[in-house]
Amino acid sequence: MLDSTQMIARVRNDSTMLAKLSEINSRYFFHFDVKKHYGRKKVFSDKNKFNRYDCDDLLENVIAREYIDFAKIIWKIRDNSEQYTKYRSETDRLKSNDAQRGAERLGIPVWKYTDIESREYWNMIKTPVLSSEIECIVQYISPKGKKEQSKSRVYPIEMIEDRYQQIRLKNERLSSKENKAKAERAKMSAKLRYQILQRDGFKCQICGRGAKDGVKLHVDHIIPVSKGGKTVPENLRTLCDQCNFGKGADI
Ligand SMILES: [Zn+2]
Structure with missing residues (x-):
């Protein structure tokens, strides 16, 4: 009498369905170094800081520090999913069509043969990670450790990519605004400055004072460059340092 391990080994050797499955398996390479769940945690001992910091802030922080790693994980999961669809369409088509003769060959009942065959089938089917999530936990622990409070939120892993793109676009917009302002300020030439002083x-x-009253004169943007003001005569005026001061820094 064969024990069950030997029986399984024999069915495995005999079954054309399992042979086909192992051939299919040899053609697919999934990423098994990704997890279904990732967790990140930030702990505060200051209650006010805890109140002001939420799970979204932690997610942004994670993105700032670990974007490249998570981008790889997201790519692997996507690749797993794409491959898995093809893989399953191949493996789903496999049928046990030789069980009757196989059972005869091995001298065991057909039900036993198909039972082992189907159990082995499911053992051999690859099960890669197809979706993942990240949990952001923000925790407060009082300095003496007596009080505890926490908030947490679970995000689908793809959210990291979406947020990253949003942040990137926002930064690009900001930097293009800064560059424009810089270019606008650079238009203030010595010649233009003199022209405005002369005009005024x-x-x-x-206040109407000038150099002979002991004040220093500046050429000021009426609408600040930071608010979209241009470096053109209509937007420029002469101010003394005292009047310019207190108006808020512009130049
Ligand atoms: Zn003045």
């Missing part, structure tokens, strides 16, 4: 009669356009 070398006098502050608010």
Whole structure:
């Protein structure tokens, strides 16, 4: 009498369905170094800081520090899913069509043969990770460790990519705004500055004082460059340092 391990080995050797499955298996390479669940945690001992910091903030922080690693994970999961669809369409087509003769060959009942065959089939089917999530936990532990509070949120892993793109676009927009402002400020030439001073009669356009009154004159943007103001005569005026001061830094 054969024991069950030997029986399984024999069915495995005999079954054309399992032979086909192992051939299919040899053609698919899934990424098994990804997990279904990732967790990140931030702990505060200051209650106010804890209140001001939420799970989204932690997610942004994770993105800033670990984006490249998570981008790889996301890519692997996507690749797993794509491959898995093809894999299953091949493996789903496999049928046990030789069980009757196989059982005769091995001298065991047909039900036993098909039972082992189907169990082996499911053992051999590859089960890669097809979706993943990241849990962000923000925790407060009082300095003496007596009080505890936490908030957590679970995000689908793809959210990391979406958020990253949003942040990137936002940064690009900001930097293009900064570059524009820089270019606008650079238009202020010595010649233009002199032209404005001359136009304004070398006098502050608010208090009317000039160099002979002991004040220093500046050429000021009426609408600040940071608010979209241009470096053109219509948007420029002469101010003394005292009037310019307190108006908020512009140049
Ligand atoms: Zn003045």
